[in-house]
Amino acid sequence: MRRFENTIFDEMTELATRHGAISLGQGFPDDSGPAEVLDAAVAAIGRGDNQYAPGRGLPSLREAIAEHQRSWYGLDLDPDTEVMVSAGATEAMTAAILALVEPGDEVIAFEPTYDCYDGAVTMANGVLRPVRLSAPEYRFDAARLRAAITERTRFLILNSPHNPTGHVFDDQELAELADVVIEHDLFVLTDEVYEHLVFDGHTHTPLSTLPGMADRTLTISSAGKTFSVTGWKIGWLTGPADVITAVGRTKQNMTFTNGTPFQHGVAAGLALPHERIEAIGHTFQERRDLLADGLTSLGFDVHPAQGTYFVTADIGGVLDDAGRSEWDGMEFCRRLPELVGVGAIPAQVFYADPDDPADPRVRHLVRFTCSKSARTITTGLERLAGLRDAIRRSTT
Ligand SMILES: *Cc1c(COP(=O)(O)O)cnc(C)c1O
Numbered sequence: 001m002r003r004f005e006n007t008i009f010d011e012m013t014e015l016a017t018r019h020g021a022i023s024l025g026q027g028f029p030d031d032s033g034p035a036e037v038l039d040a041a042v043a044a045i046g047r048g049d050n051q052y053a054p055g056r057g058l059p060s061l062r063e064a065i066a067e068h069q070r071s072w073y074g075l076d077l078d079p080d081t082e083v084m085v086s087a088g089a090t091e092a093m094t095a096a097i098l099a100l101v102e103p104g105d106e107v108i109a110f111e112p113t114y115d116c117y118d119g120a121v122t123m124a125n126g127v128l129r130p131v132r133l134s135a136p137e138y139r140f141d142a143a144r145l146r147a148a149i150t151e152r153t154r155f156l157i158l159n160s161p162h163n164p165t166g167h168v169f170d171d172q173e174l175a176e177l178a179d180v181v182i183e184h185d186l187f188v189l190t191d192e193v194y195e196h197l198v199f200d201g202h203t204h205t206p207l208s209t210l211p212g213m214a215d216r217t218l219t220i221s222s223a224g225k226t227f228s229v230t231g232w233k234i235g236w237l238t239g240p241a242d243v244i245t246a247v248g249r250t251k252q253n254m255t256f257t258n259g260t261p262f263q264h265g266v267a268a269g270l271a272l273p274h275e276r277i278e279a280i281g282h283t284f285q286e287r288r289d290l291l292a293d294g295l296t297s298l299g300f301d302v303h304p305a306q307g308t309y310f311v312t313a314d315i316g317g318v319l320d321d322a323g324r325s326e327w328d329g330m331e332f333c334r335r336l337p338e339l340v341g342v343g344a345i346p347a348q349v350f351y352a353d354p355d356d357p358a359d360p361r362v363r364h365l366v367r368f369t370c371s372k373s374a375r376t377i378t379t380g381l382e383r384l385a386g387l388r389d390a391i392r393r394s395t396t
Contacts, residue, residue, distance in 0.1 A: 056213025166305020
């Protein structure tokens, strides 16, 4: 694990703290989720429900997850055999990868790639093969996927809505993806933690709802993003019973179980009426608009996210104006906290090779989070308004 040094999130958070910066980098809200969710966890603690939950999760939460998959997506799952609760989507993903990847197996993930997949594949002695989604549209390209498949390819990881790009795979992309998966007899792990944070009428469709995919898809999600409780770390997996059993064996040797009172809170959240959960998506859409419009008016070239907590901006024009064309996103993000008191994440950290000539914009892309309150986003934008002058004044 030597190559997994401190994460960029630790480095940028440390810089932000040192300079009293507003962090628009790491994706977590600065307000908590719905009162019903919080109250149910508090009530569970108050009545003494503070001991180990069953390894597969509280029965009431597993039922709420199965009912959620039925009422939102028409999926029919047995809460006893086809649903398992985990310590966030991260543990779900890691436990699944450790259970399913044999040494030397190849796992395909779309790039830019959320950071936890590579670590888990490496722990399983597998090899992660990135397949590029190109800026600024980030649409899936079946030919690129086919070219990356070898006889060692075991499965692929699909994250949609996609972090960091905000791309939501549409029905055509999903159908083409399913064709390739079936043709090559692959298995898929999906990361759907932003399933309810989709904007502008885009819809999230779980890959497992496509014909022939239910038996070859393990669906992973989490409460953290939907209910603004990222510190709770309650996630889940749904899929074929034999795969859930296999993943249970690794999970049992990782955390075994976690967060009993929080599991009660999440069960209450999943049972909220659809309108309430859709309203959460609308709130994040308003925040996305505030951030994307603000960055655009400051001269950034913003690609509007279709979902998630994030907006990606091309900083090339702003750097040219400020006479610092030689900076890239990493240099920009390292200086931003001191220059104007804002934190952000360079998109290049989500790429194995940020200098691929097929995708020349990567080093100029920066990820900002729109998960913060309107007040925080507004303050961040006010600070960024002074950016060009601050860059020009900076001497080194
Ligand atoms: C935040 C995030 C996760 C982690 O979810 P947890 O439930 O906090 O473990 C997983 N995948 C993506 C794409 C994320 O953005």
